[in-house]
Amino acid sequence: MKKLAILITAVIFASCSSDLESLNENIKDPLAVPGESLFTGAQKNLVDQVVDLNVNNNNTKLWAQYLQETTYTDESNYDQVTRTIPEKHWSVLYKDVLKDLDEAKKVIEATTYSTSELEALKPNKLVLIEILNIYTYALLVETFGDVPYTEALDIDNLLPAYDDGETIYKDLVARLTTAIGALDEGTGSFGDADRIYGGDVAKWKKFAASLKLRMGILLSDVDPAFAKSTVESAVATGVFTSNEDNASYEYLGSDPNTNPIHDNLVLSGRKDFVAATTIIDIMQPRSYEYLEDSNEDGEINEDDDRSVVPGSVTSTDPRMKYYFAPNVDADPTVEQVVYFGGEIGNTASYASHTHVSAEIEEATFPGIILDYAEVRFLLAEARARSFEVGGTAKEHYDAAITASILDWGGTEAEATAYLAEPTVDYDTAILASTADTPWKEVIGTQKWIALFNRGLEAWTSIRLLDYPLMATPVEAVSGFPNRYTYPIIEQSLNGDNYSSASSAIGGDEAETQLFWDIN
Known part of the structure; x- marks a missing residue:
C-alpha cells in the first residue's frame, strides 16, 4: 500500500511538473517565423530607411538640398559623425x-x-527575395563604395572582408538578369505579404528590368560598353510604362506602420525642417x-536677412503646391x-519659412x-549617351516631366504649359546651358x-550628373x-579589412568619389 501511495504521488508530481513547465511556454509568440513574414518585415525596413x-x-x-534644418544644423553642414548616421x-x-x-x-x-x-x-x-537583395546591395555600394559581400551575413565570420565595389555591382547586374529570367508571370508569389505589388509577378518583372536600367546608367561613365549592353537589355525586357508601375510601398494609418515622415514631422511634435532655398529658387x-x-x-549686405524682390517671381513649377505648404507668402503683390x-x-x-505639404505628412x-x-x-540619359533604347532624349525628357506632374496630382494642361517655358523646353535649355555637357545639366536638374x-x-x-549645382553650406x-x-x-572591430577597403577606394573621406563617379 505504501509503495502504491509513493507511485501515485510520483505520477501526480510528474503531471504537475509537466503542467508547471507548460506555464512557462510562450503561447503568444511563434516558435518559428514564417518566411513570408520575414519578407514583409524586410521590405518595410528597406522602404523605411529609403x-x-x-x-x-x-x-x-x-x-x-530639398530641406533645411531649423535649429540644429549639423547635418545640413555635412556632419556625418555626431549622430553616427553611416552606422x-x-x-x-x-x-x-x-x-x-x-x-x-x-x-x-x-x-513544405x-x-x-x-x-x-x-x-x-x-x-522576389533575390531582387530585393540586389536592390539593397546596390544601395550599399552606391553609398559606401567597397563593402562586405561574398563574406557578408555569415554569423560565424564576424570580420568579413570587403569586396571591390565595381565587381559587386556588375555581379548584381548578372544576378538581376538571372532573376528576371526565372520569374514565372503565370504564377503568383507573396500575395498580401508583399506591400509593394501585392504579389503581382508581372509588376516585379518590370521593376527588376527598371532597376537594371538604373544600375546600367550608373556605370555609364566608368564602363560605357557594359552600361550600354545592360541598359539595352533591360529595355528589351520591358521597363515601367506608366505611373501604374511605380514601386510604391503601402503604409497604414496607425503607428508603427505609418510612413516615417509622418512620425518625423507629425507624431514627434517637432519642427525641425523647412524647405531649402535651393529647390525653392529653382522651382520658382x-x-x-x-x-x-x-x-x-x-x-x-548678403549677410543680412533676404527679402524677395516684389514682382520678381513670374513662373511657378506646378508641383510646388503638392511639395510645399502655403504657410508663407513671401510676395503678396503677385497672384501665386x-x-x-x-x-x-x-x-x-x-514660422517664417515654407513647410512641406500636408499631403507628404x-x-x-x-x-x-x-x-x-x-x-x-x-531613358533620356540613355539616348543622350547614344544607347539604343528607342525615341529621342527630348521625348523621354518630356514624358518624364509629364509623368511626374500627373503623379503628384497635376494636369496635362499644366504639364504642357510647363514644358513650353524657355528654361524647361529641352532644346531651348540645351542651347542656353553653359555646362561642358549641356544635357547633364538639363536632364539632371529636372530629374532632381x-x-x-x-x-x-x-x-x-x-x-552622377553633377547637376543641379548645390549651394555650399555656411x-x-x-x-x-x-x-x-x-x-x-x-x-x-574590423580594423584590418576596414583599412584595406579605405585604401582601395582612395580614403575613407566624405569627399572621396566612388568608382562610378568619375566625371
Missing part, C-alpha cells in the same frame, strides 16, 4: 533587411506547404534684396503663392523606391526636381559628401 527623414537615420534629403544606414541594410531576407529564403526553401497551389508559389517568392525663380541690417554689423526656403546650413525660423503617404518618371529620365522626397536617389543622381565641415564614411564600429 524614405526616412530622421537625421539619425538618413541625411540625404538635406544633402540633396545606422549600414546596420539597417545589413541586419534588418539583408539578414531578414536571407532568413526568409532559408525558411521558405525548407517549408499544405497544397500544391501554395507550393507552386515558392520559386517566385525566392526570386526670383531675385532677392537686402533691406535691413538684421545682423546689426553696421552694413546692409511665393514660397520661401531656408539658407543652406543656416538656422531657419520655422500623411501617415499613409506611399514610400516610393522607383517610379515611372525616373525611368523616363534614365522629380525625385523630390526621394533623398537617396536624388543624391546619387547629383553625384558652416560646412567637409566638401559635398560623395559617400557615407564607413561606420566607426567597423574601424574598431
